[in-house]
Each structure stands twice: as structure tokens, then as C-alpha cells.
Amino acid sequence: TGDGESSEESAHELRISKIRNGTVIDHIAGGHAPDVLAILGIDSATDEVVSVGMNVPSDRLGYKDVVKIEGRELSQDEVEVISLVAPAASINIIREYDVIEKNRVERPSTVEGVLSCPNRNCITTADEPVATRFEVLDDGVRCLYCGTIIRRRLTDHIDV
Numbered sequence: 800t801g802d803g804e805s806s807e808e809s810a811h812e813l814r815i816s817k818i819r820n821g822t823v824i825d826h827i828a829g830g831h832a833p834d835v836l837a838i839l840g841i842d843s844a845t846d847e848v849v850s851v852g853m854n855v856p857s858d859r860l861g862y863k864d865v866v867k868i869e870g871r872e873l874s875q876d877e878v879e880v881i882s883l884v885a886p887a888a889s890i891n892i893i894r895e896y897d898v899i900e901k902n903r904v905e906r907p908s909t910v911e912g913v914l915s916c917p918n919r920n921c922i923t924t925a926d927e928p929v930a931t932r933f934e935v936l937d938d939g940v941r942c943l944y945c946g947t948i949i950r951r952r953l954t955d956h957i958d959v
């Protein structure tokens with residue numbers, strides 16, 4: 800620490816408070832925090848403690864979004880889908896105010912769960928559902944069960 804954004808932040812005041820325990824999803828491209836919130840199932844009905852920064856100045860990205868969630872760690876499945884909407888994101892795990900783990904997201908070859916298949920006849924949407932699995936394409940994802948491709952607005956297809 801001490802370089803880039805941290806020095807920029809410490810020279811002025813923090814835009815969003817530090818958290819004590821939980822997860823900070825940092826370096827989300829500007830404007831994509833709502834996509835990350837959708838993937839995590841956080842909407843206006845949430846009772847989780849969540850801070851969101853949008854279009855915060857960043858040395859690396861120009862402008863970035865940041866999402867901080869108190870008292871929660873993300874599942875691998877959630878992190879993989881986040882990588883599709885925020886490929887430059889870093890996931891910081893916070894314990895007692897310290898960053899104890901920092902990982903850049905990686906683009907997976909497949910994602911499981913989280914997204915739902917829009918094909919009403921797909922086996923994954925049947926009464927006793929099979930967990931969804933999608934192959935990651937350059938410009939979308941393809942259901943491994945029925946071949947349906949989702950190209951746009953991935954976050955319209957969140958399985959909550």
C-alpha cells in the first residue's frame with residue numbers, strides 16, 4: 800500500500816469508510832457497481848450493510864466503482880460471474896480492518912449457478928432444477944445444457 804489510490808485517498812478524506820470485517824470489491828469499471836450488486840443478490844430489500852462508490856477517481860482506471868459489504872465473504876461462483884462484468888476487479892477480504900487477502904478476478908472458462916437460463920424448456924429451469932452451467936464466450940455465455948446464448952445484459956439473468 801502507500802502508492803496510487805491510497806496516497807491519493809490519504810491526502811484528502813476517505814470517500815467511503817473503511818470496513819471492519821467483510822469484502823471490498825475494488826477496481827470495478829465505472830458504472831458497473833449495480834451489476835455487481837445484482838450478482839450478489841443485493842437490491843433495495845437487502846438488510847446487509849453495503850457501501851457503494853460510483854465514478855470514484857482512480858489512478859489505474861480513470862474512474863472506478865467500489866462495493867463494500869460488511870460481514871460477508873463471496874462464494875467462488877459469485878466471484879466468477881463478477882469477473883464477467885468487472886474483469887479488472889480486485890476482491891479484498893477484510894478482518895479487523897486489515898486486508899488479509901487480495902485477489903484479482905480471473906476470467907473462468909465456465910460459470911456455475913448465479914445466472915439462470917432464459918430458455919423455459921431448459922432442464923435447469925425444471926421443477927427439480929439442476930444447477931446452471933454456462934460456457935464463457937468472448938461476448939457472452941452459452942448454456943451447457945441447451946445451448947442458449949446470453950449476449951447482452953447478463954445481469955437480467957440472475958438466479959435469486
Ligand code: CTP
Binds near residue numbers: 825891
Ligand atoms: N478497505 C476498506 N476497509 C479496510 C481496509 C481496506 O474498505 N478496513 C478498502 C480500501 O479503501 C481499498 C481496498 O479496500 O479500496 C483495498 O485496500 P488496500 O489494499 O489498503 O488499498 P490499495 O493499496 O489502494 O489497494 P490496491 O493496490 O488493490 O489498489
Ligand code: ZN
Binds near residue numbers: 916917918923942946
Ligand atoms: Zn439452458
